[in-house]
Amino acid sequence: MVKIAVIGGTRGLGRWIAKFLAEKGFDVLITGRNVTDGELVSKKIGTGYTNNNSLAAETSDVVIISVPIHATPNIIKELAPLMKPGSLLMDVTSVKEESSHLMEQYAAEGVEVVPSHPMFGPRIRSLDGQVVVLTPSVDGSWYTKVYKFLEHENTRIIVTTPEIHDRMMSIVQGLTHFAYVSIAATIDRLDIDIKESRKFASPIYNLMLDTIARITAQNPYLVYSIQTSNKYIKDAHETFNETFNELKNMIADGDEEGFVHAMSNAAKHIDDLESALGRSDKAISALSEEVNILKNLVGREVGLKHIYSGKVHVGMLEELKPEFLVLKLNNSSTKLKLSNVEILTDKELKDWKINNYPLRSYDVSAVFPESADPEVVVATVQGLEGVVDAEVMDTYSGSQIPEGSISITLRYLVFDDDAVLEVEKLLKGFGCQIR
Amino acid sequence: MVKIAVIGGTRGLGRWIAKFLAEKGFDVLITGRNVTDGELVSKKIGTGYTNNNSLAAETSDVVIISVPIHATPNIIKELAPLMKPGSLLMDVTSVKEESSHLMEQYAAEGVEVVPSHPMFGPRIRSLDGQVVVLTPSVDGSWYTKVYKFLEHENTRIIVTTPEIHDRMMSIVQGLTHFAYVSIAATIDRLDIDIKESRKFASPIYNLMLDTIARITAQNPYLVYSIQTSNKYIKDAHETFNETFNELKNMIADGDEEGFVHAMSNAAKHIDDLESALGRSDKAISALSEEVNILKNLVGREVGLKHIYSGKVHVGMLEELKPEFLVLKLNNSSTKLKLSNVEILTDKELKDWKINNYPLRSYDVSAVFPESADPEVVVATVQGLEGVVDAEVMDTYSGSQIPEGSISITLRYLVFDDDAVLEVEKLLKGFGCQIR
Numbered sequence: 014m015v016k017i018a019v020i021g022g023t024r025g026l027g028r029w030i031a032k033f034l035a036e037k038g039f040d041v042l043i044t045g046r047n048v049t050d051g052e053l054v055s056k057k058i059g060t061g062y063t064n065n066n067s068l069a070a071e072t073s074d075v076v077i078i079s080v081p082i083h084a085t086p087n088i089i090k091e092l093a094p095l096m097k098p099g100s101l102l103m104d105v106t107s108v109k110e111e112s113s114h115l116m117e118q119y120a121a122e123g124v125e126v127v128p129s130h131p132m133f134g135p136r137i138r139s140l141d142g143q144v145v146v147l148t149p150s151v152d153g154s155w156y157t158k159v160y161k162f163l164e165h166e167n168t169r170i171i172v173t174t175p176e177i178h179d180r181m182m183s184i185v186q187g188l189t190h191f192a193y194v195s196i197a198a199t200i201d202r203l204d205i206d207i208k209e210s211r212k213f214a215s216p217i218y219n220l221m222l223d224t225i226a227r228i229t230a231q232n233p234y235l236v237y238s239i240q241t242s243n244k245y246i247k248d249a250h251e252t253f254n255e256t257f258n259e260l261k262n263m264i265a266d267g268d269e270e271g272f273v274h275a276m277s278n279a280a281k282h283i284d285d286l287e288s289a290l291g292r293s294d295k296a297i298s299a300l301s302e303e304v305n306i307l308k309n310l311v312g313r314e315v316g317l318k319h320i321y322s323g324k325v326h327v328g329m330l331e332e333l334k335p336e337f338l339v340l341k342l343n344n345s346s347t348k349l350k351l352s353n354v355e356i357l358t359d360k361e362l363k364d365w366k367i368n369n370y371p372l373r374s375y376d377v378s379a380v381f382p383e384s385a386d387p388e389v390v391v392a393t394v395q396g397l398e399g400v401v402d403a404e405v406m407d408t409y410s411g412s413q414i415p416e417g418s419i420s421i422t423l424r425y426l427v428f429d430d431d432a433v434l435e436v437e438k439l440l441k442g443f444g445c446q447i448r
Numbered sequence: 449m450v451k452i453a454v455i456g457g458t459r460g461l462g463r464w465i466a467k468f469l470a471e472k473g474f475d476v477l478i479t480g481r482n483v484t485d486g487e488l489v490s491k492k493i494g495t496g497y498t499n500n501n502s503l504a505a506e507t508s509d510v511v512i513i514s515v516p517i518h519a520t521p522n523i524i525k526e527l528a529p530l531m532k533p534g535s536l537l538m539d540v541t542s543v544k545e546e547s548s549h550l551m552e553q554y555a556a557e558g559v560e561v562v563p564s565h566p567m568f569g570p571r572i573r574s575l576d577g578q579v580v581v582l583t584p585s586v587d588g589s590w591y592t593k594v595y596k597f598l599e600h601e602n603t604r605i606i607v608t609t610p611e612i613h614d615r616m617m618s619i620v621q622g623l624t625h626f627a628y629v630s631i632a633a634t635i636d637r638l639d640i641d642i643k644e645s646r647k648f649a650s651p652i653y654n655l656m657l658d659t660i661a662r663i664t665a666q667n668p669y670l671v672y673s674i675q676t677s678n679k680y681i682k683d684a685h686e687t688f689n690e691t692f693n694e695l696k697n698m699i700a701d702g703d704e705e706g707f708v709h710a711m712s713n714a715a716k717h718i719d720d721l722e723s724a725l726g727r728s729d730k731a732i733s734a735l736s737e738e739v740n741i742l743k744n745l746v747g748r749e750v751g752l753k754h755i756y757s758g759k760v761h762v763g764m765l766e767e768l769k770p771e772f773l774v775l776k777l778n779n780s781s782t783k784l785k786l787s788n789v790e791i792l793t794d795k796e797l798k799d800w801k802i803n804n805y806p807l808r809s810y811d812v813s814a815v816f817p818e819s820a821d822p823e824v825v826v827a828t829v830q831g832l833e834g835v836v837d838a839e840v841m842d843t844y845s846g847s848q849i850p851e852g853s854i855s856i857t858l859r860y861l862v863f864d865d866d867a868v869l870e871v872e873k874l875l876k877g878f879g880c881q882i883r
Contacts, residue, residue, distance in 0.1 A: 132648065132649075132650065144647075144648065146648065171647055171648065178648070180640065181640065181644065181645045181648045182648065184635055184638065184640050184645055185645055185648055185649050185653050188631065188634060188635070189631060189653065189656055189657075189660075191695070191696075191699075192627055192630075192631050192692070193656075194695065194711050194714060195627075195688060195691050195692040195695055196623065196624060196627050196688065197714035197715065197717070197718065198691045198695065198710055198711070198713070198714040199623060199684065199687050199688040199691045199692075200619060200623070200714075200717065201713060201714045201717040202687055202691060203619065203683070203684060203687055205615065205616070205619050206719075207717065207718055207719040208719035208720070209616065210616045210619055210620055211719070212579075212606055213567065213579070213581065213606065213613070213616045213617065213620055214567075214579075214620050215567065215579075217659065217662065217663075218620050218624065219727075220659065220727070220728070220731060221624050221628075221659055221663075222624075222718075222724065223723075223724040223725075223727045223728040223731070224652065224655065224656055224659065224728055225624075225718075226715075226718045226721055226724035226725070226728075227652065227724060227725055227728045228652075229711065229714050229715045229718065230715050230718070230721050230724075230725065233707065233708040233711040233712055233715075234704070234708060236707075236711065237699070237704050237707050237708060237711075240699045240707075241699055241702065241704075246699075247699075247700065248638070249634065249638060250696045250699070250700075251696075252634050252637055252638055253630060253631070253634040253692075254689075254692065254693065254696065256630050256633045256634045256637055257627070257630040257634075257688075257689065257692070258689065260626065260629065260630055260633065261626075261685045261686075261689065264626075264672070264675045264676055264681075264682075264685070265682065265685075267676065269669070269672050269676075272668065272671075272672050272675075273668040273669060273672060275633055276629050276633070276664065276668040276671065276672075277668055278633070278636060279629060279632035279633040279635075279636045279664050280632065280661075280664045280665050280668075282632070282635065282636040282642065283632065283642055283657075283660075283661045283664065283665070284641075284642040284643035284646070285643070285771075286661055286665050287785070287787070287788065288658075288771065288785060288786075288787035288788070289657065289658040289661035289662060289665075289787075290658075290661070290662055290665065291755055291756075291785065291787035291788040292654075292655070292658045292735060292787045293655070293658040293659055293661075293662045294755055295734060295735060295738075295755065295787070295790065296655060296658070296731035296732070296734055296735060297731070298755075299730060299731055299734030299735075300727060300730060300731060300734075303730075320726055320729055320730065320733075321726075336720075336723065350722070350723060350726065351723075352722070352723035352724075352726035352727045352730070353722065353723070353726040355730065358793075381878065381879040382817070382878075382879030382880065382881075383879065384876065384879050384881070385877060385878055385879030386873075386876065386877040388877070389873060389874060389876070389877020389878065390877060390878060392877075393828065393874065393877070393878075396831065419879075438821075438824060439824060439828065441819065441821065441824070442820060442821040442823070442824020442825060442827075442828070443816065443817075443820055443824065443825060443828075443878040443879075443880070444816040444817030444818065444819050444820030444854075444878075444880075445817065445878070445879075446817070446819070
């Protein structure tokens with residue numbers, strides 16, 4: 014069996030990877046400095062543990078380095094030379110140029126290097142749909158194995174060079190996130206009341222503010238470490254600074270043509286404007302449509318799902334305000350933030366009731382003309398509101414049943430006792446005698 | 449009848465306002481320099497026209513100034529003194545401090561001033577839900593009339609001072625839009641392939657890019673005029689520039705604590721982080737959910753609505769790619785951009801078919817046990833897929849019908865002839881004889 018060592022596998026993404034691979038049946042060994050933690054975690058996720066990195070590197074077929082960015086270079090220099098011929102060395106650092114080159118430089122003879130950047134955090138449940146960037150310098154047999162493994166997990170794989178990866182990330186994480194944090198800090202410094210400013214604003218401004226808030230609410234230490242470790246980010250910051258100042262001076266100096274030219278040029282460079290407008294329109298309307306749907310549901314039953322906890326609240330929509338709503342169930346009222354709930358569709362609400370309301374089973378026997386088809390009757394009963402399921406228990410045409418007639422017995426399951434009346438109304442409505 | 453002059457009413461927002469007021473029954477006069485245009489437009493929108501601004505100002509009960517920002521001060525100085533006592537002077541300029549003060553300074557004795565900023569463009573259809581800012585200095589009788597008029601149109605009215613309005617707008621339109629344009633211009637200058645960068649990115653980055661694209665695609669002349677006309681914007685630009693540079697230097701100098709402190713402070717200032725995260729999560733998931741729904745519909749019938757044209761496409765979903773999909777109808781295939789269509793719900797699709805497919809009417813007579821209730825039968829038929837409507841035409845229990853039975857004749861409307869078989873299957877299934 015393939016032996017995999019995850020260096021720094023006791024927490025964060027390393028721990029996630031170790032657990033994932035152990036569940037896939039690999040023989041996984043994690044390392045980490047704190048022995049108490051290491052033993053606890055390894056027990057919990059089903060791996061081995063050692064605090065001896067060298068031992069792990071020397072004895073494994075695959076070594077995955079998952080330590081903080083600033084510690085990565087020294088760990089590579091220390092462990093790469095110890096690895097055995099025919100083994101695979103990987104890292105998961107979010108900046109690729111330095112680690113990729115160091116791994117190739119220091120890896121022992123016969124060791125294959127496949128640098129990677131998994132673009133997700135340890136909160137995901139599977140690799141399905143997640144992006145993993147690989148920056149291998151050779152098309153070796155380990156690379157093929159890693160690729161096929163990821164492909165089988167339905168991962169979105171990007172193969173590129175460390176340089177292209179880092180340049181792209183200098184924009185993706187470096188520039189945009191940094192500019193957004195700067196906008197938030199500027200609003201803070203200008204002492205503008207953000208809540209008040211939303212009143213003046215269009216839906217797109219509100220979405221912009223929400224995105225700025227989201228980025229600014231990230232772990233600042235993580236943002237700092239990304240900003241400092243990618244060498245292309247400095248260039249992006251400087252270029253942004255120059256560009257902003259040039260545009261600012263055009264405004265200050267009244268250079269209309271200069272500004273219009275620069276802005277038009279920037280717009281031209283954008284990949285597919287029509288799609289961008291379409292997607293942002295949809296994102297905005299998704300938010301306003303929800304309010305419109307709720308407006309029509311005041312006084313009626315509504316099912317709402319909390320977007321984080323997943324908890325479902327079902328009740329009568331008593332009150333709808335711009336920021337919250339009040340749901341009434343029996344004698345208690347629940348106040349919910351509009352931004353944190355989504356509306357269940359009729360089907361989702363019915364499914365939820367089926368899973369959460371007590372289900373009761375009822376039998377009914379009715380006399381039909383003898384040409385009746387029990388399957389059609391059962392399908393029609395199943396379609397009634399409040400009925401979960403129905404089946405034919407018995408058909409009977411004996412001495413107690415009038416000539417030319419048949420008795421059909423149905424068993425049906427309801428989550429709402431009103432449905433019993435609906436079933437009876439249906440059968441009687443078609444002229445059947447309930448026995 | 450109230451006579452309203454719209455100065456600059458031959459195009460843009462002025463034209464929209466003139467048309468809207470004329471449709472509401474007011475006696476509207478528009479002005480504009482180009483006589484040919486003016487006569488054409490006034491005919492089209494049902495107003496009077498003159499190229500003589502002074503004449504319009506002297507003879508109207510209400511004067512609304514809707515000329516480009518840079519022309520507004522001189523027009524105010526020219527027309528405000530000519531107005532008759534008891535009349536109302538308004539403007540619709542997007543920067544309020546200068547125009548509000550000039551209108552009050554230059555208005556003739558007995559003229560009431562109500563400065564306004566309608567926060568929408570001329571493409572809207574009604575005032576319902578739109579934001580209009582009013583910055584009156586007195587609580588006069590015209591102000592009350594304007595307020596009530598807007599309230600009746602379901603407008604969201606914000607009453608504030610010109611100074612607060614302009615300070616808020618310096619952030620809403622001034623800073624954020626300007627920073628976004630700067631980001632786009634920086635990406636352009638760094639020669640990063642935006643399309644390529646999306647591959648590396650999370651859904652939130654893609655939404656950020658879409659928003660940046662949207663802002664950068666605005667009319668650059670309009671952006672320039674807003675940036676230059678609000679005096680608070682200069683301060684916002686300078687403060688942003690300082691803030692960005694301080695943060696940038698913290699990164700360059702390795703000042704981790706300084707950066708973390710600044711970023712945390714900015715995050716604290718944001719009004720309601722939890723709601724912001726909730727809304728942006730919803731916006732993102734609205735986009736990905738749609739793809740997930742479509743994945744399950746490949747090979748099946750789907751209804752899609754183009755988000756701009758409103759055109760509905762119904763067909764079999766033949767192919768689904770990250771950026772487009774192919775819909776097959778009869779023998780032709782239609783390729784549609786995923787970003788520009790939204791999926792119809794089952795109910796919307798049925799409604800669309802009812803309105804667009806040829807409807808056919810059918811009659812059916814069936815023999816039921818005499819206790820049958822025609823209303824229950826008709827309601828059950830109405831619930832069948834493909835049936836639009838149904839009604840009871842006749843009930844009959846005479847010589848041609850067996851003893852103890854009743855004949856019910858239904859008329860029903862279908863958009864799909866398969867529904868005829870469904871109706872017959874239902875009736876026969878309950879043991880009824882079709883005549």
